[in-house]
Amino acid sequence: MKRRFTKMHGCGNDYVYFDCMEQKFPEPEKNAVWISDRHRGVGGDGIILICPSEVADAKMRIFNIDGSEGRMCGNGIRCVGKFLYDKGIVHKTELAVETLSGVKRLSLQVEDGAVTSVTVDMGPAELVPEKIPVHLPGERAVGAPLEVDGETYAVTCVSMGNPHCVVFCGDPDAVELEKLGPRFEYHPAFPERVNTEFVSVEDSHTLHMRVWERGSGETMACGTGACASVVAAVLNGHCPKDKDVTVRLRGGDLSIRYTDRTVWMTGEAKIAFEGEIEL
Numbered sequence: 001m002k003r004r005f006t007k008m009h010g011c012g013n014d015y016v017y018f019d020c021m022e023q024k025f026p027e028p029e030k031n032a033v034w035i036s037d038r039h040r041g042v043g044g045d046g047i048i049l050i051c052p053s054e055v056a057d058a059k060m061r062i063f064n065i066d067g068s069e070g071r072m073c074g075n076g077i078r079c080v081g082k083f084l085y086d087k088g089i090v091h092k093t094e095l096a097v098e099t100l101s102g103v104k105r106l107s108l109q110v111e112d113g114a115v116t117s118v119t120v121d122m123g124p125a126e127l128v129p130e131k132i133p134v135h136l137p138g139e140r141a142v143g144a145p146l147e148v149d150g151e152t153y154a155v156t157c158v159s160m161g162n163p164h165c166v167v168f169c170g171d172p173d174a175v176e177l178e179k180l181g182p183r184f185e186y187h188p189a190f191p192e193r194v195n196t197e198f199v200s201v202e203d204s205h206t207l208h209m210r211v212w213e214r215g216s217g218e219t220m221a222c223g224t225g226a227c228a229s230v231v232a233a234v235l236n237g238h239c240p241k242d243k244d245v246t247v248r249l250r251g252g253d254l255s256i257r258y259t260d261r262t263v264w265m266t267g268e269a270k271i272a273f274e275g276e277i278e279l
């Protein structure tokens with residue numbers, strides 16, 4: 001069966017998108033693995049299905065490179081907003097997209113009839129350890145000691161609908177991510193695995209971040225991870241609340257604002273190319 005796809009990315013965090021508004025997608029957990037393969041498939045950090053919803057304009061389902069289903073994807077949801085508007089599926093710039101972590105509201109910025117960037121109300125940051133989930137004591141894990149591979153790290157754990165472990169360090173580019181990333185991802189403290197961000201503080205409104213994503217490895221950017229990093233920076237006294245913080249990622253910049261009610265994320269959404277595969 002031939003199936004059209006749209007390759008999109010936000011700051012280089014690239015997924016293969018499928019319009020499932022009228023046609024289901026078969027075995028996403030299995031097909032995500034070969035489609036994401038950068039040598040044998042289309043190539044990407046996973047696949048994203050755009051499906052009908054009874055409570056929003058559409059429903060987003062995201063599958064990582066290893067076929068595991070993510071509960072939320074920040075870069076992905078911005079591209080879903082772009083897809084819905086640019087393809088004429090919706091004709092408005094204020095949208096709602098259903099995810100496994102609830103309905104998120106999007107504001108689309110449009111230039112010459114196409115979406116260039118999107119602001120997402122990501123919902124409130126979750127800090128209670130058992131809701132992240134992480135097996136650490138106390139009401140929240142902020143700068144908590146965690147031994148990983150014989151070293152003790154100060155970790156701040158946040159859920160943005162998916163689990164994150166933020167580690168502040170001097171130089172994220174000096175971290176041996178290929179070695180350390182999986183040690184955090186599969187650490188027994190994280191019963192559902194974890195996305196891990198290594199972050200340096202450039203100034204009170206600028207962070208530099210690299211990420212090892214659960215199920216996908218290092219990616220060029222992580223929207224939920226950028227949100228978690230700003231939340232962690234505020235909780236650790238590096239950045240102010242209620243102000244825009246720029247997160248510099250390998251693939252580009254995101255603007256994040258952490259408030260008591262919610263976390264706001266603004267960033268690009270781009271189409272790279274379209275094509276067709278045989279399923």
Ligand SMILES: N[C@H](CCC[C@H](N)C(=O)O)C(=O)O
Nearest residue numbers: 070073074075162222223224
């Ligand atoms: N790997 C993540 C899903 C993708 C999140 C990331 N790409 C983003 O932009 O938020 C997880 O399994 O929780």
